[in-house]
Amino acid sequence: MSELTLARDADGNLANKADWNEEAALMLAKEEGIELLNERRWVVINFMRKVFEEKGDAPSIRRLTKESGINTKELYELFPGGPAKKAAKIAGLPKPKGCI
Amino acid sequence: MKEPIKKVSIVVSRGSLEGVYPGLIMANGARMEGIEAQLFFTFFGLYAVLEKKMDKLKVATVGNPAMCVPDAMGPGLPTWMGAIPGMSWYATSMMKKEMEKLDIPPVREFIEMIHDAGCEIYGCKATVDMFHLSKKDFCPQVDAVITVGEFYEKSAGAQIIFT
Numbered sequence: 001m002s003e004l005t006l007a008r009d010a011d012g013n014l015a016n017k018a019d020w021n022e023e024a025a026l027m028l029a030k031e032e033g034i035e036l037l038n039e040r041r042w043v044v045i046n047f048m049r050k051v052f053e054e055k056g057d058a059p060s061i062r063r064l065t066k067e068s069g070i071n072t073k074e075l076y077e078l079f080p081g082g083p084a085k086k087a088a089k090i091a092g093l094p095k096p097k098g099c100i
Numbered sequence: 101m102k103e104p105i106k107k108v109s110i111v112v113s114r115g116s117l118e119g120v121y122p123g124l125i126m127a128n129g130a131r132m133e134g135i136e137a138q139l140f141f142t143f144f145g146l147y148a149v150l151e152k153k154m155d156k157l158k159v160a161t162v163g164n165p166a167m168c169v170p171d172a173m174g175p176g177l178p179t180w181m182g183a184i185p186g187m188s189w190y191a192t193s194m195m196k197k198e199m200e201k202l203d204i205p206p207v208r209e210f211i212e213m214i215h216d217a218g219c220e221i222y223g224c225k226a227t228v229d230m231f232h233l234s235k236k237d238f239c240p241q242v243d244a245v246i247t248v249g250e251f252y253e254k255s256a257g258a259q260i261i262f263t
Contacts, residue, residue: 061128099125100204
């Protein structure tokens with residue numbers, strides 16, 4: 001699979017959620033400067049996908065830290081330079097719509 | 101391509117609920133975007149980081165001609181009505197309810213969240229002296245009490261936003 005085969009939206013996130021799989025996640029992570037998807041990063045990614053399925057939008061950082069078991073400090077360490085936006089991209093979701 | 105914003109230095113100068121939140125939301129939003137951020141609390145804005153005050157901030161119902169009930173599209177609230185005891189309490193509880201729906205945390209939790217996100221938090225030395233306060237009056241997230249000169253030093257390379 002190459003980057004060229006996956007359609008993107010204007011933000012560079014996957015245009016079709018169906019294109020997403022673990023391999024795609026790793027490729028997207030590398031684009032964001034994250035070389036390795038460890039267990040803790042998967043907790044965040046899976047939680048984001050779960051909430052998106054339910055609500056049609058990625059969770060706020062507050063909800064994510066309250067319910068996923070990853071606190072704010074760790075979240076910023078796992079996804080340096082913009083956790084919500086980066087985690088959503090790696091999870092194959094569009095950019096989150098909320099402000100919080 | 102335009103140069104992206106790398107750092108913001110946000111001043112919070114007001115102590116009403118609606119005076120404090122915009123600065124907090126902007127600081128948190130900056131960190132979410134990977135932008136370096138610092139918050140500087142001055143004058144009544146300092147109440148947002150005072151242990152004994154931060155959970156009790158209220159919406160101002162007097163002196164705000166934009167205040168409408170029950171929401172923005174409702175009729176204006178006359179100034180004399182805003183002065184009725186309990187009015188500020190009522191407006192505050194309404195606004196907090198709406199904020200909770202949007203997942204905007206209460207002030208104390210928001211300050212913790214913003215600090216954990218890597219935003220530095222400072223109190224204004226002049227205000228601390230004027231209000232007879234000391235470092236022990238603040239919540240633990242306040243990194244230091246600094247002078248306006250130090251504020252400018254720490255704001256090097258930042259966009260300064262006054263609220």
